[in-house]
Amino acid sequence: MKGLSRRRAGLSLACLALFAAAPGAGREGSAPAREPGVHLRANAMGLDVDLSIEPLEEPRDSLREGQLVRFRFDLSDAATGTPFAGLYPAAWMDLRPPEVEDAGGHCTEKVERLLSGSLLSRAELDLNVYYVVTLNDDASLSVVDPLFGYGGSKLLAMVSLWSPGVDWALTEDQRRLFVSMPASDAVAAVDTGTWKVVSNVPTGPEPRRLVLQPDGGYLWVGHDGAGPGTEGISGVTVLVPSTLGERARIATGRGHHEIAVTGDSRFAFVTNQDDGTVAVIDVSRLEVVATLPTGPRPVSIDWCEAARTLYVANAGDGTLVAIDGERPRVTRRLETGHPGLAQVRCSPDGRLALAVNPKADLLHVIDTASGRLVQTGPVEGGPDQISFSDTLAYVHHARSDTVLMVPLAEIGVPGRPIPVVDFPGGKSAPGEGGHGSLAPAIVRAPGANAVLVANPADGMVYYYMEGMAAPLGAFETFGRRPRAVVVVDNSLEEQEPGVYETTARLRRPGTYDVAFFLDSPRSIHCFQVEVAADPELEARRRERPLDVSPEEEPVDGTYQVSPGGELHLTLTATDPASGEPRAGLPDLEVLTMLAAGSWHLRLPVHELGGGRYEVTLPVPDEGIYYLYATAPSAGLKLGAVRPMATVVAAAPP
DSSP: OOOSSSSSHHHHHHTTTTTTOOOOOOOOEOOSSSSSSSSEEEEEEEEEEEEEEEEEESSSSSOOOOOEEEEEEEEEEEOOBBOHHHHHHOOEEEEOOOOOOOHHHHHHHHHHHTTTOOOOOOOOOOTEEEEEEEESSSEEEEEEEOOOOOSSOOOEEEEEOOOOOEEEEEEETEEEEEEEEETHHHHHHHHTTTTEEEEEESSSSSSEEEEETTTTEEEEEESSSSSSTTTTEEEEEEETTTTTTEEEEEESSSSSOEEOOTTTEEEEEETTTTTEEEEEEEETTTTTEEEOOOSSSSEEEETTTTTTTEEEETTTOOOOEEETTTTEEEEEEOOOOOOOEEEEEEETTTSSEEETTTTEEEEEETTTTTTTEEEEEEEEEEEEEEEEEEEEEEESSSSEEEEEEEEGGGGOOOOOOOEEEEEEEESSSSSGGGGOOOSSSEEEEESEEEEEEEETTTTTTEEEEEEEESSSSSEETTTOOOEEEEEESSSSSEETTTTTEEEEEEOSSSSEEEEEEEETEEEEEEEEEEOOOOHHHHHHHHHHOEEEEESSOTTTTTTEEOOEEEEEEEEEOOTTTTTBBBBOOOOOOEEEETSSSSSSEEEOEEEETTTTEEEEEOOOEEOOOOOOOOEGTTOGGGGGGOOEEEEEEEEOO
């Protein structure tokens, strides 16, 4: 996963000091010819801004709607040509109104509006965006757009799965999210640009743990069930992420499998919980080259790159085992004295390995350079997961709403007590919300040092910034229980000094402003860009028999209704070719469906005249409802239409 930076914090600070100085006059022209794509240059307040938009999909001769493109901003000093590194630029792509004449004043107003983060002033394409995704207890993922603040969130999408997910893995370019579904014997591949499942890939029986190796070459799937002809031995399925093709299926041993891969993607290690062993797989040959006895019930492993060592936590006897990653062999066995270990994780710098024991309520610290267990301290509430920021270890508890923070710089010294501070990670203990997930419940958030904490018992994801006494806010998951959380970060990332890039999929055709903003040094400029219509999509639009849409604009993209209430909508029916209203549709009706559920209801509409109709929709329970309009006599059939509206029914917090 690409690194998370402080650019979101930079945007927030920019909002507080918005337009303290007027932008300089921009000078736009063509940059040196580079093909394919669009290349433009501007000068704003002494800063040279080169914009390149490169199509990543065919045809590459022009920008077209629906196309995946790479945005690249090269920032340099206009006088010296020195790259401007370490900045946090913001950019948006927004339709330019046809009546605009004063590009400079229009650009200033547009950037001010976009920086405000108003729900009514969203850009067509936000190049500073990140999403909070939750793995829910039902067969769904919730995708939340947190906008610019943590008090007001937006449900962007609800992804339906074949069956409940257990673990997930995100590709480095953030374009694909893989989710394991044990009950379906498959892995779902989710496109993060459209938030649609693009494929459900069959695997071995009961796939659970997912790991993408560091070079991105293979997706490793640990399947706990034994397939036909394996004599009761389960193992791993190896998939190619780019093609979703199966590369190999390898039997490793019995029981649940945890997976770790060396930093150079040379070896993969797979635990066999029922056998008490770790299988070592040569990645280049995709063959088991060794099976190492480690101890009873190995439940967790992690690779420490700095020490070139794999650590294995055995729940059966409470031992921690070190395996040499150069010549795979057991080199050290550490006794904790307490069975029940749950997880072992290496710190970001690889200096330390931390292990938790929820049965004995203990935290252990290992010095990876010496391979010694140097500290053990009591904690409460069933510590079961460990996550890291640059400076802190976060300890999650199943039986307590408290999250512990351990300063990494202050641990690792033998004989000293382990210093901890804490904050409330919700109102209830996460374990009260049912079984957890293999995926982390605490992850880093974009911006300053901060984390997101999923609490299934509360049905919330909490945002906590280091140094605060409590979370700053929370995201709703709209009736779902979030068992894990991940951040999909599609904002501009510095790839090399002065070069900032991201990828995005273009929206509808038209004339756009690519609005660029930098707070320090202050720079504002709008580049004019044309996006052409895709011929196939244009043909489909012309073939559409009817457009039906609500007159009332939804707040934040969804209609909000209290459970047990009703929603009254006025609909307009329009001929897409002529733009004329369509009256007299005797079979126009609305189908409302509960997402990830079986409840649905067909509702007739009442004609008001002039192509306008009204309908009242009952909303019996909490959840997400999709509304479809159908009129078979006008060629509008259910299988050929997308939802015309989304309704969110959630109880007040």
